[in-house]
Amino acid sequence: MELPEEEPVTNGEAEEMDREPSAEAPLREPHSYRSHCGGMVRKKAYIFDGSGKFYNKEWDLTEGRGNEFCWYHVELPKGHQKLCQSAQDLIGVLCPPLKLQDILSLVSNGPFCGYVDGALVFRVNSPGPPSSDFTFRIAARITENSVITVSLGRVPRLGFSPVGQSLLSEIPSVESPSYHRGEQRERSGIVIGEHVLEFLLTMNHSEEADNPVPKSVSNLVVHIVDTHVDHLQDVVTKLEIELDSVELQMDKGGFALKKQMLDDRRFPKMHLNLQRLLQEIAHGEQVFPRVKERCSSKQWFSSEDIASLEELIGRLRRLKENVGFIANRVTAIQAGLDSWQAEQINRKLYYLSFLSIIFLPLSIITGAMLLLALLCFSFPVLYTRIAAWHRSRVMKRSWSLNRKSFLKRTHGIGVQERRGYLRI
Structure with a gap:
């Protein structure tokens, strides 16, 4: 079987083919995600x-x-990663069908509430380091039949669990056993450890199993905002x-x-964390009223969910006041420590001045004794020098006297010779 020979294409025909797109070839190649x-x-x-x-899907x-x-x-994981790495993780998880503008609206820092590609998007993202316990990030993309949320780390009570697995609905018993006649009597109920009680006391909400299952998208949005406020309340507690x-330890x-x-620098660090927490609450005060x-x-x-959002906004404002009270307490404790440190320094200076008063005369006496x-x-060196100088002076003086006496004698002999006789 012979293949049909291809006819050569002239330059003019090639230019026409370049200008006119083919009906079979697409105008734009599709991207492979x-x-x-x-x-x-x-x-x-x-x-x-x-x-x-x-149901899980x-x-x-x-x-x-x-x-x-x-x-x-x-x-998203809480760790030492850059914001661009979080954006890459979201692109790998949510694209397609989301676009780049959707990813940027969900992962960027700061408060935001608006429509992106027809969907309502809001975010309350702190600009702090992701590894900090006081950095909170929650963002949501809401449509009529779907909700997409992004959080930094685990948000307590955000998910759902099957009913009947809640620890709060069980009858508790103390951890320490009671003994009767050398035998241990087991009490009815679940034994609650001390560390579990301490953890539950820091929570201002129930567990995931106690969450009411939302019946509409509006219920789900209220649940997301409610869990975010509960998370902030847990940190404040x-x-x-x-x-x-x-x-108590300081007392x-x-x-x-x-x-x-x-x-x-425990209290300055605590004050910095409180400022981050206040910034996150301020972002919520800006975003959630616009969401409502x-x-x-x-x-x-529904109108009931609108009222629930209004209640959560008021709760967030009361939480801001509570954080302000805690910041004032931290400032007062730090001021007390600063005054204590100044008192310690003044006491040390007083002791030093007292010791200087005591040892100043002693220093004068010590200086005289050293002199x-x-x-x-x-003294021996000085005595040797003085004695040598005295001997040299005596020797010079005796030499000068002997020289003078010799000159006198020689001068007298010459005079007598001139006179013509010698004196016997």
Whole structure:
């Protein structure tokens, strides 16, 4: 079988082919999307049926149909990584179908609330280091049948667990066993350890199993904002407990403890963390009222959820006042430590001045004694020098006298010779 020979193409025909696009070839080549998801990025996907039930689903980023709606959550790792690395992780997880403008609106720092590509996007991202416990980042992309959220680290109570696995609904018992006639009597209920109680006391909310399952997208948005405010409240509660324990230690402690606190700069660091926390709360005060305003115009956002958002905004403002009180306490404690340090320095200076008053006369006497000892040690040398000088002077004087007497004698003999006789 012979292949048909190709006819040569002239330059003019080639130029026409370059100018006229072919109907078979596409005008723009499609991009091939590749997923580069980091190993530390965690993903959760839920689908809600709208009647109080939820199921885990695959990570396909599709929207729900009818009364169903989907929720996709990305948890970025808390570590020493740059913001561009977080953006790359989101690109690997959410692209496609999201575009670059969606990724930038979710991962950028600072507060934001607006529409991006037809979806409502809000973020409350702190500009601090990702490894800090006082750096909070939460962002959401909301449509009528799907919600995509991005958080930095784990947010307590954000997810959902099956009903019946909550520890708070169980009957507790103390950890220490009771003994009766050498035998241990077991009490009914779950034994709660001391460390578990300390952890539960720092929480201002229930567990994931106690979360009410949202029946609409508006319920889910309220749940996301509520968990973010609860997370901030947990951090504030831990700060209050830590500050109470520090005040108790300072009342019982002594010089070593206070000096260690000053050397570690504990309260300046705590004050810096409080300023970061206040900045995050201020971002929430800017964003959440705008979220409520934009959601109130949506038909699928219920009025009850609008009232819930208003209540959360008021709670955030009260939390800001509480953080301000804690900052004032930290400032007062730091001022007390500074005054204590100044008192210690003044006391040391007083002791030094007292010792200088005592040892100043002693220093004068010591100087005189040192001068006398110096004279005693240098007296033989001085005596030797003076004696040598005296001997040399005596020798010079005796030599001059002998010379004068010799000259007199020789001069007298010459005169007598001139007179013609010698004196016998």
